Structures are given as C-alpha cells and as structure tokens.
Amino acid sequence: MDQTFHPRLTVLTHPLVQHKLTIMRRRETSTGEFRSLAREVSLLMAYELTRDLPIERVPIDTPLEPMMAPSIAGKKLCIVSILRAGDGIASGMLDLVPSARVGHVGLYRDPATQRPVEYYLKLPEDVAERLVIVVDPMLATGHSASAALGRLKAAGCNNLRFACLLAVPEGLSVLAAAHPDVPVFACAVDRALDEHAYIRPGLGDAGDRLFGTK
Template sequence: MGTLRVPRHALLAHKLTQLRRRDTPSAAFRRLLAEIGAILTVEALRDLPAMPVAIETPVAPMRAQALAGPEPCLVAVLRAGLGLLEGAQRILPEAPVGHLGLVRDEATLRPSEYVARLPPDLARRGALLLDPMLATGGSAAAAVARLKAAGAAAIRFACVVAAPEGAARLAAEHPDVPVLAAALDERLDERGYIVPGLGDAGDRCFGT
C-alpha cells in the first residue's frame, strides 16, 4: 500500500503476537516494544548507502563495508515512541536523538504539538521517525512535516501496527517517506483505534 512495507520476519511476527496479547504486563510490553524497535530499525535502514574501507582484523588486512554517511537521527513521537527508541538505540547507540510531543484530540482525532526537541544536523543525517501506531495518519503526517520544516530531507517512518487509513494518508501527504510496519491491520474503529491492534501503546508501555 503506497510507501508501506511489511517485512516477512518470523521473529518479528512472534514478538508482535506477544505484544498484542491483552494480558501482557507493562514490564513485558516495554521489553517487547524495545526488541521490536531494534528489529524495525535494522529493517528500515537496510538500504543505507555503504562504501568499502580498509581495515585490519586480528588475522589479516581486508576491504570491508562501512556506512557511506553519518547515522540518521532517531526521533521518537512521545510517549509510546520511547519504547521503540530504546531498541533503536541498541542498534545505533551514537545516533543523535530527537523527541516530538503530539497529542491527539479524542473528539476531532487531530494532532497538536506540545514539544519539539530535534537534533541540529537533521539536514545532513536525515531521520528515522519512531511511533508504534499508524492509525488515522494525522500524527504521523504532522511529525513528518515537522521534521521537513526542521531541514530533514531523508526521512523514514517505522511503526509496529498500521491501519490502511493511516498508511494511505501518510502516502498521500508524504509520498517520499518510506514506511515500515510490523503489521498492516484491518481497519480503524469508530474511536480511531486500530483493529485488532494492540490497545493504547503508551498506556500499556507505561502502566497508565
């Protein structure tokens, strides 16, 4: 669907099944979300350009592959994006980190920004935007627009579960942004929640 890609990955699917279970406690939910965040980060960045470099192993010199440019910035959409960020930082521990605070009005389903702390070199590095849920697509589209306004040209979006409505909206508003999801779910319900989904990721992650 548009820019959306759902990788075929047995381990990712297994962890998502555990994450979805209604009886998974918060501590396990946070751990699983971080583990999924690490897998999604690897998958989302699989096409980063590489170049050969000369190194020496303990045995012999060789030509090996290294990133051709700086690591992208990691940007978490608060709150639930923090769970994915933990896993992403295990893969890119030296990457600059940004935070975007967006809250969705439960009546209008429209997002509003309450905080933005972004690295200064977004234009040079690009960004991997992290948010577990791609529901209506409003928050995701607003977050991408905010990163573009801050100078980011190369942006990737990673989420755990996506609804067709949100994926379509994000593709329509930002067709240049590739989207990676662990699963594409059935639909949105009347409240704007993903079905079957996994509930409110922020509440489940932090026990609120």
C-alpha cells in the same frame, strides 16, 4: 511489499517479528514483558530499515594484517520519537545503532478539531544531513505522523522513513496523501479504526501498555 494503501509501504513479515507481535497483542501480557518485546521487535525493525545504508571502504588493521573494510559512509542516523509511546520503539532501535542521534516531537490531539497540536520539538542541529527514522507504535488516524513528518521536512530533512508496529488503512491513506515520498514500515496492517480511533484488533493503547499507566 504491500502497496494497497501507501505507495511505499513495507510490511515486515519476518517470523520472529510476527511471533513477538502476537505475544504483545495478548491481553494477559504484562507491562514488563510488553516493554521487553517492543524493544526486541524494534531492534529487528531497525535491521530492516537500515539494510540499504551506503557503504564505503576504509583502511583498518586486523590482528594479522591491514585491509580495506566496509563501513557506513557519511552522516548516519537520527531516530525521532513521537512522544510518548515512540520512546518504546526508539530504545530498541538504539540497541542496534547506539551512535544514532535522537530527536523528539510532542503532539496532542485537540479535542475540538481532532487535529494534532505540537507542544514540544527537539532535534539535532545536523538532522537535515541524516537519515531520519520517525517512530510511533501505532499509525491510527495518521494525523500525528503526518504532522511530525511535515515538521521534519520544514527543518530541511529529505531522507525520511516512518516505522510503526501497527497500521490501518485509514492512517496509511492519510500518509499517502500527505507524504507519498516517505517509506512506511509496519509489522502488520490491521482491519480498521473503531469509533474511538482505536486500531482493531490492535493491541490496546501502546503508551499505557509500555509504561503501565492504565
């Protein structure tokens, strides 16, 4: 746990996560390989994010005898993707929890104010009753993540987590100021943002690398 920039920050240091992230960072990694690795890393992230889900005992029949077996209790998960790059993370998490509901928040950066503007929102009707994991590969300025979390709180959500591949101190500080109650999970905290708000050393534009658009 590294709480230097956010009071509830967890950096996922598992060797497989770190190894796969290193391959994703490489310039020569192809679109297909990048997309596949993003899916694999996201599945591993989902394992960490869900390790404290509540458990109850339910009656089942094994081939040999009845028993009381552990099962996840109550309403389960909703994964909310910040479009468009968040879909590259959501898909891997759904491999682990295919029954999870999925929501989407569309945001773009206003060129004049540099602030996020919402253009799309679609959430499950019972989203407020679920653990909601908000996903975006990069936590750069932190404004989009903060806006998405704020929108979900306005929808009644009070069990929120944010997950990303890379974060920087600037974005973590913005989230710490706006949403100190929301746990943040990142695979790495990079050095800083450059003058164009790109994460350095980073891995490039995650959306372009996921979808081969540049």
